Amino acid sequence: KQEVTQIPAALSVPEGENLVLNCSFTDSAIYNLQWFRQDPGKGLTSLLLIQSSQREQTSGRLNASLDKSSGRSTLYIAASQPGDSATYLCAGLLSYNTDKLIFGTGTRLQVFP
Amino acid sequence: GAVVSQHPSRVICKSGTSVKIECRSLDFQATTMFWYRQFPKKSLMLMATSNEGSKATYEQGVEKDKFLINHASLTLSTLTVTSAHPEDSSFYICSARDRVKGTQYFGPGTRLLVL
Numbered sequence: 001k002q003e004v005t006q007i008p009a010a011l012s013v014p015e016g017e018n019l020v021l022n023c024s025f026t027d028s029a030i031y032n033l034q035w036f037r038q039d040p041g042k043g044l045t046s047l048l049l050i051q052s053s054q055r056e057q058t059s060g061r062l063n064a065s066l067d068k069s070s071g072r073s074t075l076y077i078a079a080s081q082p083g084d085s086a087t088y089l090c091a092g093l094l095s096y097n098t099d100k101l102i103f104g105t106g107t108r109l110q111v112f113p
Numbered sequence: 114g115a116v117v118s119q120h121p122s123r124v125i126c127k128s129g130t131s132v133k134i135e136c137r138s139l140d141f142q143a144t145t146m147f148w149y150r151q152f153p154k155k156s157l158m159l160m161a162t163s164n165e166g167s168k169a170t171y172e173q174g175v176e177k178d179k180f181l182i183n184h185a186s187l188t189l190s191t192l193t194v195t196s197a198h199p200e201d202s203s204f205y206i207c208s209a210r211d212r213v214k215g216t217q218y219f220g221p222g223t224r225l226l227v228l
Binding site for chain 1: 119145147149154155156157158159162204206208210216217218219220221222224
């Protein structure tokens, strides 16, 4: 059974720091991977989607990479801001013919002024 | 961007009653919708896949008679929690797959509290 672990589980940093959030799948067979943000009591906001043919995606201060051979993904947040405080979830599709996303355990991030 | 709505956003009910949650894709058609459950400070757990015009597919351990799913149109899926109990209290999130683009979009969630 595919399991997805995110490290660290929680992170508290002063603003301005560059951050690395990690996501790993027990089974490296991943078709594509997506990073989401979830604010407390809210739904999910999609941040970045790494398609099957890609290795990384960038959007503003966010950069996500995917190493399929190891089943690991990294979300890099540059120059963190208090507004980045949220829970970050990674989720993967296991094959091209499924829509079922497998979610990670999440990283709760707090960026303080 | 594509929008998925959920109604209600929050509901409190008495134990033993049934609660219906709606998930709507507002500006696209969705042949497939997904229902997730999320416990406090936990990740999302897929409950079932809702297919337009056919029966839903439930994940292992999810009672189909407890969580009734209906996907009667290309823009609406409903989840009914029947005979709700306090342990059913949770945050329920739906997602909808755009039939043209193939992208999934998530709703804002429904918080259910069963007293």
